[in-house]
Amino acid sequence: MRKPLVAGNWKLNGTLASNRQWASAVSPPPSVDVVVCPPAVYLPQMLDVLQGTQVLVGSQDASEHGSGAFTGEIAASMLDELGVNYVIVGHSERRSLFAESDQRVAAKFTAVAQAQLTPILCVGETEEEREAGQTEAVVQRQLSAVFDVADKGLWQNAVIAYEPVWAIGTGRTATPEMAQAVHKTIRDMLTEALGEDSAQQVRLLYGGSVKPDNAKALFEQNDIDGGLVGGASLKAEDFMAIVAAAEE
């Protein structure tokens, strides 16, 4: 049995005041794991205001390096020191806008998992790739880069978010059947790489314009264990409605 997980990715949004208000309005049920990923500068604030609640805190990124001359970067061990539990790696915006390669994402995954944090590894195809029938090949390439460097033990708590790029921030959501088909393919790839038992433990989130009105149908699919939510996570009320949709 995989416990549902709903993670909010705030991207480049928030203020000290609005963050505090959000935190006071979010109280998830114990049957769902809930994570919020604010901009890095707000991590200490969110860890503070969410202390003692069910909401865990995640980072939107981490460096693949542990320390050194990497101006602007944040090491996984530093996030761990703060009390952060989850780290998104390989979000499509980082891959496309900041030119993160599959290999760099794989190195980040490894660094995060080695620091005992839970990586949320994002994979997914662009619209062009889907239209060219390359969805499976793209996801396989993105996952293989990680299988190549991260041994089985590092997958123990890992989470994968399938986020079709054409559905992120566009209001266009994959249908539950489309999303389930890719999730099943990912589960099969995990089984081949890690074995049945480990593959069954990895939580697979869907991301891409998840909203209160489409979340339930998505989360009901066999291999969809929750969601990675961008825009709709900014409003506490919408985020809570999505969390409620993940309740069993």
Ligand code: PEP
């Ligand atoms: C995301 O940022 O990971 C995301 C899925 O965004 P949105 O929900 O806004 O499409």
